[in-house]
Amino acid sequence: MNAPLAEFRNVGMIFHRNGIFPSGRGETRALHGVDLALWRGETLALVGESGSGKSTLGRVLNGALRPTCGSVLYKGRDLGGLRGREKRDAMRNIRMVFQDSASALNPNISIRESLLEPLEAFGIAEAGRGRLDLAMKLLESVGLPRETVFRHPRELSGGQRQRVGIARALATDPELLICDEPVSSLDVSIQAQILRLLHSLREEKRLTCLFISHDMGVVRAISDRVCVLYRGHICEVADTEALYDRPLHPYTRCLLDSIPSMNPGDRGKRPVSPLDAPSVPASEERCPFLPYCPRSTRDCTLRMPELTELDGRKVRCFHAYDSDTVRTVP
Ligand SMILES: Nc1ncnc2c1ncn2[C@@H]1O[C@H](COP(=O)(O)OP(=O)(O)OP(=O)(O)O)[C@@H](O)[C@H]1O
Ligand SMILES: [Mg+2]
Incomplete structure (x- = not known):
């Protein structure tokens, strides 16, 4: 094997x-x-x-x-x-x-x-x-x-x-x-x-x-x-092309959005990213990405998502496969 x-x-x-x-x-x-x-x-x-x-x-x-x-x-x-x-x-x-x-x-x-x-x-x-x-x-x-x-x-x-x-x-x-x-x-x-x-x-x-x-x-x-x-947490593991085509974790998406664009119209439109955000103390009892996440729900404040495997890729997010609706913590 x-x-x-x-x-x-x-x-x-x-x-x-x-x-x-x-x-x-x-x-x-x-x-x-x-x-x-x-x-x-x-x-x-x-x-x-x-x-x-x-x-x-x-x-x-x-x-x-x-x-x-x-x-x-x-x-x-x-x-x-x-x-x-x-x-x-x-x-x-x-x-x-x-x-x-x-x-x-x-x-x-x-x-x-x-x-x-x-x-x-x-x-x-x-x-x-x-x-x-x-x-x-x-x-x-x-x-x-x-x-x-x-x-x-x-x-x-x-x-x-x-x-x-x-x-x-x-x-x-x-x-x-x-x-x-x-x-x-x-x-x-x-x-x-x-x-x-x-x-x-x-x-x-x-x-x-x-x-x-x-x-x-x-x-x-x-x-x-x-x-x-x-x-220090793995957020996502995937084949390169799959990850670039469709990032599942919101943090992966932030990293990809931070690639400088050659299109002048895109300049200055960089989305809010944890890379710019102030540091928030980490905790094992919630998602580490919570403070910056546009998709976070109450679940994310209560426990750490597991790294779960689906279709040969792994992701640590409760909302990885949700549609693209943006939510906020109630
Ligand atoms: N020898 C050390 N003693 C104390 N803290 C350390 C030591 N080495 C690393 N760290 C801490 O561990 C964390 C991870 O550091 P690490 O060097 O692995 O980051 P990195 O992802 O390689 O960052 P960079 O992209 O800046 O190289 C940081 O908070 C760093 O301050
Ligand atoms: Mg380093």
């Missing part, structure tokens, strides 16, 4: 703040009961506004963070319970590309050392000439000249550094790539180059990819499926 390559099961994450002032103490609930599967060879986009928990979910998957509750499975095994060889195998196969290429690479070491580091750590290729050769091939595979290996990060442009970051992530020949906003710090033409590169790598190597972004235009171009996060 077809099994997911990786899976989040009821994953929750709470960050505790221990400030020196009493007001600095507290907790942030970054993820709530996340259930999500990643299928082999797919690109799943994770979208949502700033602070919705996207990077946290990525870091839980690459093992940098341990979830407060729930588990992350890789090939059916709990990542948190892996030891020794199995743990190394998972670390080798799950690699991450970061948003900020400047800080992702150590500025004090050459590109050569940056690329040799994962090769040495996982004993890949023959020490010496073999590893240097592989480092150069990796650079070529991301469209950079072999000689880049002798340069320092400060001598490269943002787009070139991002390619080195991708080469470094690919060095271990991973199965799963987590790309955390890999193009958002780059200009549009370099963005397009990097996206084409990721697309061809995915085709060639049949990479599975968790692609984190808040750019709904980029997401449509690159992903097979989309998972929408709002304040």
Whole structure:
């Protein structure tokens, strides 16, 4: 039977703040009961506004963070319970590309050392000439000249550094790539180059990819499926085209409406969006989207909607399949 390559099961994450002032103490609930599967060879986009928990979910998957509750499975095994060889195998196969290429690479070491580091750590290729050769091939595979290996990060442009970051992530020949906003710090033409590169790598190597972004235009171009996060809750999961054709959750609709329009007549007509609204404290006893929702009813104030599955897509909204009438809380 077809099994997911990786899976989040009821994953929750709470960050505790221990400030020196009493007001600095507290907790942030970054993820709530996340259930999500990643299928082999797919690109799943994770979208949502700033602070919705996207990077946290990525870091839980690459093992940098341990979830407060729930588990992350890789090939059916709990990542948190892996030891020794199995743990190394998972670390080798799950690699991450970061948003900020400047800080992702150590500025004090050459590109050569940056690329040799994962090769040495996982004993890949023959020490010496073999590893240097592989480092150069990796650079070529991301469209950079072999000689880049002798340069320092400060001598490269943002787009070139991002390619080195991708080469470094690919060095271990991973199965799963987590790309955390890999193009958002780059200009549009370099963005397009990097996206084409990721697309061809995915085709060639049949990479599975968790692609984190808040750019709904980029997401449509690159992903097979989309998972929408709002304040650490999954709101909706659907095939990309289905989601763009017919968003079921009102928050998904807000995200799609926030894509800038090329039609001058539409400018300035952006609907009210939670992205503009003041923050309202979250509660487990009501829909997290309640304060901004044009469809909310009394039900939404009394309990949290479940993430329910219908026709191969999942949505957390009591009114997902209602007609488009707008209601207000009585
Ligand atoms: N190490 C940490 N300690 C405390 N709180 C944290 C930590 N990391 C993340 N958070 C909090 O968890 C929440 C989710 O953060 P996260 O970085 O996952 O958001 P995001 O969706 O990636 O946002 P962005 O689009 O801005 O990158 C935020 O409220 C953030 O402040
Ligand atoms: Mg982030």
